[in-house]
Amino acid sequence: MRQIPLGLKLPDRAVFGTYLSARNVEAVTHLQEVARGAVRALTWIAGPPGSGKTHLLQATCAAARAPAQAGYLPLHELAPLGPEVLEGVAQLELLCIDDLERIAGHPDWERALFGVVREMGESGGALVMAARSPPSLLPWQLPDLSSRCAAGHVLALRALDEAEQRQALMLRARVRGFELPEETLQWLLRRFPRDMGSLYGLLDTLDEAALAAQRRLTIPFIREVLGRTGQPSGGGG
Numbered sequence: 001m002r003q004i005p006l007g008l009k010l011p012d013r014a015v016f017g018t019y020l021s022a023r024n025v026e027a028v029t030h031l032q033e034v035a036r037g038a039v040r041a042l043t044w045i046a047g048p049p050g051s052g053k054t055h056l057l058q059a060t061c062a063a064a065r066a067p068a069q070a071g072y073l074p075l076h077e078l079a080p081l082g083p084e085v086l087e088g089v090a091q092l093e094l095l096c097i098d099d100l101e102r103i104a105g106h107p108d109w110e111r112a113l114f115g116v117v118r119e120m121g122e123s124g125g126a127l128v129m130a131a132r133s134p135p136s137l138l139p140w141q142l143p144d145l146s147s148r149c150a151a152g153h154v155l156a157l158r159a160l161d162e163a164e165q166r167q168a169l170m171l172r173a174r175v176r177g178f179e180l181p182e183e184t185l186q187w188l189l190r191r192f193p194r195d196m197g198s199l200y201g202l203l204d205t206l207d208e209a210a211l212a213a214q215r216r217l218t219i220p221f222i223r224e225v226l227g228r229t230g231q232p233s234g235g236g237g
Contacts, residue, residue, distance in 0.1 A: 020171055040126050042121070057130055074098045079102045097130070114145040121148075172203055
């Protein structure tokens, strides 16, 4: 695992090769260019929950040409610590900041973020930010920060449709080193919310249980694991 600011670590599987691009090829290609240093202007990634914003920001850091000079900051975790967490991060060559909706509208955070944007613009560092909405729709209090964010590359991610979700889960299974039986895949998609973050987490949990028990991911085994963990096994027959 690669060490990044504040002791946070990137998941080993958060790389471009494990992200199903589907209709988001433009965004993936752009971020690969950012990672190799070909794009230096500010980039903003907008997309609904489950569209892969976090995965792509982490993958950009993982693919950075100077990994020791790349950092990923998830504001949903760091916001309670205050804007001081941004001190010194503008010295990085590549900085990815996630969950901007968590701090938009908070003047102290916005002032600190504006300082980062300005410093990285002057030093030539690459800055990637992500939120559920494009910058023009966030409740900024600093007009200069709003305009700077909106003037960058603003890319929208599309959530996966049903067919793409199937492909993404099968890709996740292959990355973890196993094949996901078609009947098991169908069962999971019928009985659990179509939130990719939750589905990925569920798949990882089931794979770890199957590995420990030396069992295949059959429907009876999944019911058994979910029963032990207290999770609902979904509705339907």
